[in-house]
Amino acid sequence: MNDTALADALLRALEDHVLPLTRKGVAQGNKIFGAALLRKSDGSTVLAETNNETENPLWHGEVHLLKRYREVPDLPPPEELIFLSTHEPCSMCLSAITWAGFDNFFDFFTHEDSRDSFAIPHDLKILKEVFTLNPGGYRRENAYWKARSVAEVIADADPDQQAALKARADAIRAEYDALSGAYQDGKAANDIPLR
Template structure:
């Protein structure tokens, strides 16, 4: 699924469902990473969540979303193979593993690891991949036996120019909202006790 309607739906979820939770979370001292799960069949929202590292440093946006997903009653929880996983930021090694262990066959992300480092001053994803796994940026397999990952920015770039321009404007507007959240997080991060802030 790479058409403009699909990408607009991903943006809707990020703007309307994830961002409000993230704004609240950043106000409490958490990082600005969030995630959501949609049903493949109709793109309806199953769950949206955000980073909750102030409670537990393992509750990255994606992991916290998966935690909450598995707290849902089994009867209300769709099979992961029937779902789309959205991460606002390219998942770190912890979150890549969590997505794998929970059985999702895909994930989509808006901001890259380099964006996390350069635009949001959170370099840990790339540092951990390099120090622990000796992987350079982009060194993990974006398509493998478990899942296929999709950069929303690359999906936009693959579209016809008219659609691309409209979506790029929307991406830029969302990025500006995240820039403000990043400034708020960076201003207050020294007051929290997250190990890798």
């Protein structure tokens, strides 16, 4: 797929698969993080999940997706899949993606967005406290995987398609802003360790 088709597929996965699950998850007291697996061949969504920390604090969107991926039979192997994360993965999720054998991931929001726009600073705090890394301090291209942001893919798409792709991305951002407000309003009622 070229970057125009890839951007469309990534946005479609968020719009049609991840966001509906995230709406339900936030209503149950979970954070706004989600993830999806797409086929590299055609961009179709294979599986999507959202954060389920109210069941288990380890079920971040990415880890919960990987759990479900191992439970569902006959899914394509990791080397045939694109890993999409709504937010730049935390250190646990980065490790889980690596251990699960994926050679890529794409993120929609950055760690700084999680901290600044969504008032969930834990990813950056853990990277700094445990690994002494500043924001962006890990290598987004390494021996295991290559990471790209959805914004980067949109910027590399056909210039004639960029305005429409950016409008879709803005609509997704607006929905996440609303979901973040709902999560922040209700988070005191749950017992997630790092709220």
